[in-house]
Amino acid sequence: MIRDARVLRAGFVPREVEHRDAEVNHLSSVLEPITNGEPADTAIVTGPSGTGKTCISKFVTERLREEVLDVEATYVNCWRNYTRFRTLYQILDDLGATIDIHRQSTPHDELVDRLQQHDGPRTVIILDEVDQLEDPSVIYDLHSLPQFAIICIANKEEELFSRVDDRLVSRLRSSEHVRMGKYHDEQLYDILSARAKWGLDEDVITDDQLYRIADAAAGDARLAIGILRTAAGKADRENHERITDDILLDAAEDARAQIKQKSLDSLTPHQRVVYDIVREHGPVGPSEIHERYSEAVDDPRTKRTVRTYLSKMEQYNLLEAEGTSRDREYSLVDSAAASPMQ
Numbered sequence: 001m002i003r004d005a006r007v008l009r010a011g012f013v014p015r016e017v018e019h020r021d022a023e024v025n026h027l028s029s030v031l032e033p034i035t036n037g038e039p040a041d042t043a044i045v046t047g048p049s050g051t052g053k054t055c056i057s058k059f060v061t062e063r064l065r066e067e068v069l070d071v072e073a074t075y076v077n078c079w080r081n082y083t084r085f086r087t088l089y090q091i092l093d094d095l096g097a098t099i100d101i102h103r104q105s106t107p108h109d110e111l112v113d114r115l116q117q118h119d120g121p122r123t124v125i126i127l128d129e130v131d132q133l134e135d136p137s138v139i140y141d142l143h144s145l146p147q148f149a150i151i152c153i154a155n156k157e158e159e160l161f162s163r164v165d166d167r168l169v170s171r172l173r174s175s176e177h178v179r180m181g182k183y184h185d186e187q188l189y190d191i192l193s194a195r196a197k198w199g200l201d202e203d204v205i206t207d208d209q210l211y212r213i214a215d216a217a218a219g220d221a222r223l224a225i226g227i228l229r230t231a232a233g234k235a236d237r238e239n240h241e242r243i244t245d246d247i248l249l250d251a252a253e254d255a256r257a258q259i260k261q262k263s264l265d266s267l268t269p270h271q272r273v274v275y276d277i278v279r280e281h282g283p284v285g286p287s288e289i290h291e292r293y294s295e296a297v298d299d300p301r302t303k304r305t306v307r308t309y310l311s312k313m314e315q316y317n318l319l320e321a322e323g324t325s326r327d328r329e330y331s332l333v334d335s336a337a338a339s340p341m342q
């Protein structure tokens, strides 16, 4: 049943990406100067969850590295490494320059100095989930170092810009911006079909079933591939020769639950407190959320930061908001109401 399980994993970067030629070309052209040893502009890649931001950024960087010898790449998930220190440390660690850095005592400036002194090949730094940085000034640190080309990935540009100071906003506004929209069903079908071709034995799933997955995933390639993976896994475990319609129905629910759990596990401790407040008191407005949150934690972040937490959780389908910006209220997403598998 399963020919190559890697192809069905969430983080897999395929040899060919589907339907993103314009975005691939745009991003490649922004990074192109580093292939001649020149500094490149910072690129900002935005779009909803599952639109291929990470995949396309890694794909383009890998292709560059295939073309020229002296380009390196490093990837940091800023949601996981949400402090300035951790992001800088992660990059230095990837470059092999963390020996004698003490996790607690080394000042930030020294980490930045180290990066500045780095005299290895030019390096593309992918800052994924960059809108999750508690202190976005790390973008400024990196932006000013010519030996690094930066790709900043975020869901919404406003969220990124609202949290950085003016000098950085003006620099970022003049950066190259690659926007990714949700996929149409046909596009998702093509993405799924390529994965099924490489990952599964022949005739394990029908075209009609692939279309139904595409439809249920509503533009989100992460969910679409998750449904395919879950269905194939179950069919394989139960020794079916094909993916049955019943398996497919359950797979949509299971894949959503898995993605939700992963998103919950990604929340920072402060975000988790905010999520729990909405769970217990929703529907609830941002002011009340902030009040309750400030009482619950020792060093509360600003209202603006908590608003970005709420927006992120909305993007990741953990929370939903109702009302206009004045009377907006948040509650937990009702998973049962998600677009069902037909």
Ligand SMILES: Nc1ncnc2c1ncn2[C@@H]1O[C@H](COP(=O)(O)OP(=O)(O)OP(=O)(O)O)[C@@H](O)[C@H]1O
Pocket: 009, 010, 011, 012, 013, 014, 016, 017, 018, 019, 020, 047, 048, 049, 050, 051, 052, 053, 054, 055, 056, 191, 221, 222, 225
């Ligand atoms: N155009 C594409 N061609 C082939 N596979 C794709 C394409 N776009 C996305 N994928 C696949 O879909 C999955 C989700 O994509 P990706 O992680 O890049 O989304 P994202 O926009 O970064 O989402 P998030 O904001 O949730 O991190 C990955 O497995 C990726 O390989």
